[in-house]
Amino acid sequence: MMVFGLSTRLLNICIASLCKSRLLERAEAVIIDGIRLGVIPDVVTYNTLLSAYSRFVSLDAAYSVVHRMKEAGISPDVITYNSLLSGATRNCLLSQSLDLFEEMLQAGIHPNVWSYNILMHCFFKLGKPDEANRVFQDILLHNLTPHSATFNIMLNGLCKNEYIDNALMLFRNLQHHGFVPRLVTYNILIHGLCKARRLGQARKMLKELGESGYEPNAITYTTVMKCCFKFKQYDEGLEIMSEMKSKGYTFDGFANCTVVAALVKTGRIEEANACMEQTMRNGIELDLAAYNTLLNMYCREGKFEAAYKLMDEIENGGLLCDKYTHTIIIDGLCKAGNIIGAEHHLQYMKMVGFRENLVALNCMIDGLSKAGQIDRAMDLYKSMETKDSFTYTSLVHNLCKVGRFRCASKLMMKCLRDGKKILRATQRAVLDGLRSTGYTDEARKLRWKIRVARILR
C-alpha cells in the first residue's frame, strides 16, 4: 500500500512535469506503462492530465479524460470541475460554465474559492457585473478565504465592464483593509484608466506602482504606450518606449508593430527602421501584420519597388496578402500622388477576391480629392455601399479647400443624419466658409443641426 501510494505520487510528479512541457502523448504513455507496472493513477493524475488537455488541446479532449477517469472508478472532485469550468470560461462557453457549476452542486461537491473566482470571471465575461458581485459577496459570506486573485478578477471585471470608478473605490477600500496590491493589480487598474481616457489618473497609478516597490513590467509599458498612441499623444508614447528599452525590455512581435507604426506615422522613419531591425535581430519572425507594418514604412519612404518586392516575398513565403496589405499599398500610392497606380491596385484587390473595402475606398476618396479630382471622388462616394465618418470628413474637408462650401454643407447635413461624427476642425471650416461667402442662413441652419446631433448622441 505504502509502495503504491508513493509510486502514484511519483507518477503524478512525472505527469505534471510532462504536462507542463505540453508533452501530452508522453504523459499518456507513462500512465500506460505505470498501469502495466501496477501503479494506479488517482484523481490527481487525471486532473493534471485533464487540465493540460483543456489548456493546450480542447475542452472536448478534457471531457474525454473525465470519461476515462469515471470508467476507472474515480469520481471527479472540485479540482476536476474547476479545470472544466476555467476551460469553458476561457473559451467563452459561458452557459456551459454555468451548467458545470450547477452540475457540481448537484453532484454534492462543494465549490472552493477558485470555483467562485471562475464563476465571477464568467459573469463578467457575460457582461453581468451584478451577478459577479453577488458571487463576490457569496465568497465573503460563505467564509471562504478570498485569494488575491479574487480581488484582481473583481477589479479587472469592473474595469472591463466600464465601472472604473467602482473598481477604484473597491481598490481603495481593500487597501484600507490591508489588501496588498500586486503588480497585476496595478496593471489592471492602469489599463482600465487608459481605456477610460483618464491618462492623468493612469499616470498617478503608475507612480503609485513605483512607490509600492514594484518595477513596471513589459505589460505595464505596452499598455500605457498603446494608449498614448491611440489618443495620438505620440511624443509621450515614444518617451515610454525609450524608457521601456532603457530598462532592458525588448519588444515582442505585437509591441514591435505598435511602435514601428507610431514611428512611421510621426515621420521617424530612421527610428522605425532601427526598431524593426532590432526586433529581427532578437530572432522574432515577421508574420503578416509585421510585414504589413514594414510595407507601410516602405510606402511612406516612397520605396514602391521595395514594397512590391516585399509583397512577392510575402506570398512566396507562403503567406497571403490581406486587406491591410492592399489598403496600405493603395493609400501609399495615393499619398505619393500616383492616383492611376492606386486605382489599378484597387482593381487588382477586387480581382483577387476582396470585397468592397471601406478603408481602401476612403483612401481613394481622399487621394482623388487631394489630387484635384473631387468630382470623381464624389462619384466614388455615391457608388459606395457603406460610408463612415472618415468618408465624410475627407470629402467635406476637401470641398471646403476648393471653396465649394454649399456642397460641403449639404454633405455634412447628410453625414449628421447618418449619425456619423465629423472632425471639429472640418465642421468649423464649413461654417466659416459659408459665412465668409455670404450664406449666413445656411450656416445658422447647419449649426443648429450640429447641436441637435450632439444632443442626440
Place this chain on the structure above:
DNA sequence: CTAGGGTTAG
C-alpha cells in the same frame, strides 16, 4: 489563475 497585445484611411 487574474494583466497588454500588433498592421490601413480623415
